Amino acid sequence: MHSLCPSGMRIQTTHAASIKRKYTVWGVSSLPAEKLEFDVEDGATGRKSKTTVAQYFKDTYKLHLR
Secondary structure (H helix, E strand, C coil), rough: CCCCCCCCCEEECCCCCCCCCEEECCCCCCCCCCCCCCECCCCCCCEEEEHHHHHHHHHHHHHCCC
């Protein structure tokens, strides 16, 4: 895997203007956001489903990742 940033790099989010969070990046995936999937749980029903990182940002923040 070719890493785009060094391990342990500090980042700050900008996708939610009112909330600025800081994180430490420990690794980078070689998969694009349109193919990288994870489980998400519906808060109302408790049902779990898979979504992609790109779809999550589109649904949650109305952002199209570049």
